[in-house]
Amino acid sequence: MKLKEICHSRTGDKGDISNISLIPWDEADYPMLKEKVTAERVKEYFSEICKGAVTRYEVDGICALNFVMEQALGGGVLRSLVMDKHGKALSSALLEMEL
Amino acid sequence: MKKVRIGGGAGFAGDRVDPAVTLIEKGKLDYIIFECLAERTIGLARQEMLADPTKGYSRLLEYRLSQVLKPAKEHGVKIITNMGAVNPRAAVAKAMEIAREQGITGLKFAAVTGDDVFDTLDQHWEDPILEFPGKVGDWKDRIVSANAYVDASGIIEALKNGADVVITGRVSDPTLTLAPLCYEYGWTLENADQIGQCVLAGHLLECGGQVTGGYYADPGYKEVEDLDNLGFPLVEFDETGRFFLTKVEGTGGLVSVDTCKEQMLYEIHNPAAYLTPDCIADFSKVRFTQEGKDRVSAWGATSHGLPQTLKVNVCYRDSFITDCEISYGGCNALERARLAGDMFLKRLDRLGVEYTETRVDYIGYNSLYKDKLAAYLSDGRWGEVRLHVAVRTEDRANAVKVSNEGDSIYTNGPTGGGGATMRISEIISVFSYFVPRESVIQQVTYEVI
Numbered sequence: 001m002k003l004k005e006i007c008h009s010r011t012g013d014k015g016d017i018s019n020i021s022l023i024p025w026d027e028a029d030y031p032m033l034k035e036k037v038t039a040e041r042v043k044e045y046f047s048e049i050c051k052g053a054v055t056r057y058e059v060d061g062i063c064a065l066n067f068v069m070e071q072a073l074g075g076g077v078l079r080s081l082v083m084d085k086h087g088k089a090l091s092s093a094l095l096e097m098e099l
Numbered sequence: 100m101k102k103v104r105i106g107g108g109a110g111f112a113g114d115r116v117d118p119a120v121t122l123i124e125k126g127k128l129d130y131i132i133f134e135c136l137a138e139r140t141i142g143l144a145r146q147e148m149l150a151d152p153t154k155g156y157s158r159l160l161e162y163r164l165s166q167v168l169k170p171a172k173e174h175g176v177k178i179i180t181n182m183g184a185v186n187p188r189a190a191v192a193k194a195m196e197i198a199r200e201q202g203i204t205g206l207k208f209a210a211v212t213g214d215d216v217f218d219t220l221d222q223h224w225e226d227p228i229l230e231f232p233g234k235v236g237d238w239k240d241r242i243v244s245a246n247a248y249v250d251a252s253g254i255i256e257a258l259k260n261g262a263d264v265v266i267t268g269r270v271s272d273p274t275l276t277l278a279p280l281c282y283e284y285g286w287t288l289e290n291a292d293q294i295g296q297c298v299l300a301g302h303l304l305e306c307g308g309q310v311t312g313g314y315y316a317d318p319g320y321k322e323v324e325d326l327d328n329l330g331f332p333l334v335e336f337d338e339t340g341r342f343f344l345t346k347v348e349g350t351g352g353l354v355s356v357d358t359c360k361e362q363m364l365y366e367i368h369n370p371a372a373y374l375t376p377d378c379i380a381d382f383s384k385v386r387f388t389q390e391g392k393d394r395v396s397a398w399g400a401t402s403h404g405l406p407q408t409l410k411v412n413v414c415y416r417d418s419f420i421t422d423c424e425i426s427y428g429g430c431n432a433l434e435r436a437r438l439a440g441d442m443f444l445k446r447l448d449r450l451g452v453e454y455t456e457t458r459v460d461y462i463g464y465n466s467l468y469k470d471k472l473a474a475y476l477s478d479g480r481w482g483e484v485r486l487h488v489a490v491r492t493e494d495r496a497n498a499v500k501v502s503n504e505g506d507s508i509y510t511n512g513p514t515g516g517g518g519a520t521m522r523i524s525e526i527i528s529v530f531s532y533f534v535p536r537e538s539v540i541q542q543v544t545y546e547v548i
Contacts, residue, residue, distance in 0.1 A: 008321060008357060010314070012366030015230050015529075021364035023357065048469040059370050061384040061399055062360045068368045074458075076230070078139050078528040079417050081458035081489035082466075089467045096476055 004095035007033070011091040018050070018072040018087040020094050023064040030063040036099060042067050045097055046090070067094075103283045105276055105300070106176075106333040108167070109133040110307025112140060112157055116166045118308065118331040118350070123170045125347045126333045129283075131171065132275040133163065133180035134305045141269060142414025142527040144184035145217075145244040155186030156193065156266075164197050172203050172263075179254060179275050183266040185244060187212050190266045191546050198548045206548050209257035211267040213541035214249045216411055216534065217242075229410075229531040241415040243527065247534060248410050250376035253541035254278035260545065269412065271375045273301025276334070284338055288378060288405060293340035295400035298373065298380035300334045300342050303362050303397075307331050310344065310362040311393075312352030325351025330393075343396040354393040376409055376536070378402035408533035417528035418455065419498040423488045423505025424462070425512070425519040432484040435513040436461050442512055443488050443504060452500045456491040485518075491526075498523045 003009075003022065006029050012019045022037060024030050039056040046054075052070030059066055073087050074080030084090075106128045108119035112135040123131055135157045148155025157163075160182045171178055183190040187210035194208055224236025246269035255278050257265045267275075277297035280286065286293045303310045308329045316323040330350025336342045345354055363382055367373055371383040384399040423443070427435040440459040447454060460466035462485035465473035486508075490501045505521040 004320065008317075008361065010361040010365055012364070014366055014368070017368070019364065019366065019368060021361060023360050023364075025357070045472075048471045055368075057368075057370055059364065059383060061382070061386055062363065064360055064364060066364050066367065066370060076528065079420075079491075079526050081420060081456060081491060083460060083462070083487060083489075084467050093468050093472055093476070096472075 001099045002095065003037070003097050003099060007095060009091035009095050011087050013073060013077045013086040016071050016073050016076040018069045018090055020067045020069070020091050021064055022067065022094065023062070027063040033065060034058060037065060037097070039067065042069070042094070045094070046072065049090070100337045101283070103280060103336045104128045104333055105279060105304065106131040107304030107307050107331055109135050109163070110305065110309055111135065112137065112159055114307050116163055118329060119167055120170055121347055121350060122331050122333060123167060123174055123176050128174070128176045128333060130177045130179055130279045131167070132304060133178070133182060134272050134275060135159070136181040136184060136269065138412055138529045139414055139527045141185055141246050141412065142243045144186070145414070148186050148189070153189050153192070156184045156190035157182035160190055161193060161197065164194050165201070168194070168198055168203055169201055172206060177258070177279070178264045179279060180265070181267045181270055181275065183210060183268045185215060185246070185268060187266045187268050188544060194264060194266065195546050195548055204548055206263045207261050208546045209260070209262035209265045210544050211253035211257060211265060211270070211541055212544070213253065213539060214246045214269040216247050216539060217245045219538070220245050223532060223534070226532045229533070231530065235413065235532050238413070238415045242413055243416060244414040246412055247539045248376050248412070249539055249541055250274060251278035251281055253543055255282045257543045258282040260543070262545065271377070272305040273298045273375055274377055276301030276304050277377055280336055288402070290340070291403070292401045294378050295380050295402040296340040296342060296397070298375055298378060298402065299363070299382060299385060299397060299400040300336070303344060303359060304332055304334060306362065306365065308352065309365065310358055311346045311354050312358060315353065315358055315361065323351070323353045327351065341396065341398050343390055343394055345394040354395055356387040356389050356395055359387045359395050359397065372403070374406050376406070378405060407536060409536045409539055410531050411534055413530050413532070414527050415530070417526040419492045419495055420524050420526055421490045421492065421498045421501040421505070422522045422524070423502065423508070423519070424485055425508050425516045426483060426485040427513065427516055428483040429515070433461060433464055433481050435515065436484045436486040439486050439508050439512045439516065440488060443508065446504050447490065447501065450500060450504065452492070453497050454490050454492050454501070458489045460487040461485070462487050495523065495525070
């Protein structure tokens, strides 16, 4: 099953850092996501795009994960040669990950 | 219990204007905010101000205010905006001119300044740059602007002195919302929970329609009604600091727990320590509850004191980027696009073009996710592919050489290329450093019509 079947997501940008939220539709799925979608997995998944560290924040209040990926926007949103300079489409890729 | 209602009238400089007019006319608002200042806009605005001292504010200020000033006056809604960019006083002068033309009287305008720290840059040449290795002084010949993200004190002073329209420069985005709430309720840092709730509300409002169903729809997964009539958000506070977020009845869009969750984490790193000039906000314990159709309550944000430093954004002349594109169709489209891309890079070297970075993408195949994820997501068939070559150069002369080469792909490249485009962009980038907060002093000036 792909994450898209049980989650939604949005990407934000600051400089060369991209953050991707992962929000389960059903909060009951949150513990399972915590267990299965680790920072290491996300770093490996985006290995061609994210050149720096990936930090995962667990946001227990709203039952969501927040992945902060360093060196992920081609040198920074204002100077990147990448077409999607903000990395807006990265959330759609994360949701294609197999659980 | 005292209620305060604030609308989010814009999420970026070029945002739609009609949803803001709807908010003013039907939202029973006390305030409307317009967040219109992107990081690099400051650099462009300062270049405009140097060329013409009456300019340097948001390019769309005139159009936006010409649409909203009159309804705001009629409905008693105060306006708070960062559309002043690097020249809030010139922005107020323009706003006065618009009011005069439209026959509006009885308005007090305030310009909040002091965020511009360009004149003190030379005290910081040895300071480290936050985003990449190096010192501020390494870029001294290329810097075009330096502005600190300032706190709510200037806006609060303006409201205390009776301003109806407050125009600022580089305040932090959530400050536009936090300031009127602190003014209305008298909250200070000692009200840690209320201050945290103010930042949360400001953060949810600052991108306009992104919390009311904009940037959310995904047919078959996430349905949103009437995006063409997307309603912009408003929050209603009470004196406990609890608020609910909603939109004007009859507008399109969606306000749900999930739209709020997505926007809460947008551009946030550590949700327990979101640094703003007004406080270190903590969203880690926030809870949203659906209270009705398109109506969500928020509770649980808090704050942990004041950062001792303010962030200064420096805009500098970085480089030039030339983007060239051309499309190929048919079952061998990707191979022809690859041939054209390889040829292009060889031509740059053959011509002796001086460049510092290149990137070749095949739009429709790998331009968003590069090769590994593209292969994972694709079934291996492309009916059409668009070549994109981006080249960074230090100057415009070399950029022009790149652009000319893009044009020549047509007749010199693979068969069947179509729709070639070339674009040269001068890149203004941003880096940051920190200054002691007491070194930045805000001023407020007023005009009355």
